[in-house]
Amino acid sequence: MTTVAGALQPVRYRAFDKLGKPLIGGRVEAYQGGGTTVTKDTYADPMMIAKNTWPVVLDDVGSASIYISGDYYIRVLDANGQLIEEGDGIADAQSVAVAVVAAGSGGTSNLESRVSDLESQVDDLQTQYNSLNDSFNNYKTTNDAALVTLNTNLTTAIANAISTQNSAMLAAVDALRVDTNNKLAGLQIKVGGLYFTESSANPASELGYGTWSRVAEGKAVVGLSTVPTDPAWTKTVAGTFGEYDHTLTLAEIPNHNHDVQEYAGTNSSGIHINSGTGGGASGTKTGSSGSGGSHNNVQPSYVVNVWKRTA
DSSP states (O other): OOOOOOOOOOSSEEOBOTTSOBOTTOEEEEEETTTOOOBOOOBSSTTOOSBOOSSEEOOTTSEEOOBOOSEEEEEEEOTTSOEEEEEEEEEOHHHHHHHHHHHHTTOSOOHHHHHHHHHHHHHHHHHHHHHHHHHHHHHHHHHHHHHHHHHHHHHHHHHHHHHHHHHHHHHHHHHHHHHHHHHHHHHSOOTTOEEEESOOSOHHHHHSOOOEEEOOTTOOOOOOOOOTTSOGGGSSTTOOOOOSEEOOOGGGSOOOOOOOOOOSSBOTTOOBOOOOSTTOOOOOOOOOOOOOOOEEOOOOOOOOEEEEEOO
16 A cells, blocks of 8 residues: 655634735634535534634634544634635534445435545635735735835935035035135235235245235335325325435525624634724634434334235
């Protein structure tokens, strides 16, 4: 006798909804076979010690321990009472074996009819399975496509937001740079302006702009005058005047007199007095002093480099 292997059956019965998801909270109704409405017990163990409640309520993974004995009409419903699937002529292995023996010995059981019913039920179950599988695949395909679209849209939205933000930031930075440059330009010494410094380096190397030439070398800087009574040389911008040393001219010497005491003859101071008769005039002069040299004409000063911006 050849031994054949049998298919591994689930330890617990599990049911699924039409989308292939576990039938959580669903219920299994068992009736006498033949499409009747007569309830029939199922069991929680193969020894039929503990009966299940009727109907059997499925747990949080859509499963339950269900053992049957005899011929059944089974209806599977969801938690809302909607029919998921049903089948008639469902029997345990022992009942099928008994039916086979009875048929082989001329019993009244119609084995061929029962097998045909079982095959029909298998076909129906296969059709239901295929339908559920197609629904699941369609659902998965639709949702996968939706997820891809969502991910693409989200990625695009994020990229656009970042691009917009970057553009706004760059525009703000450019505006700030232009504003800063304008303000810095406003702080620059204008063409014709003067730059005073102790450094002898050309200001272009220190300030970073402009063309410069050294001016007012050895000269004090005087403000332009608009006062009518001030000298004419204070009325011309960039005019030069004045001198380091000056020798007074006769016109610049204040009008003054020297006191002279007259003596007969020559006095001890060397002053000679002419004397005469007949009322003639007599002339006198003092001795000379001084060298006629020039004098320093410069106020106390502090020397710096003076540069003029020419471009």
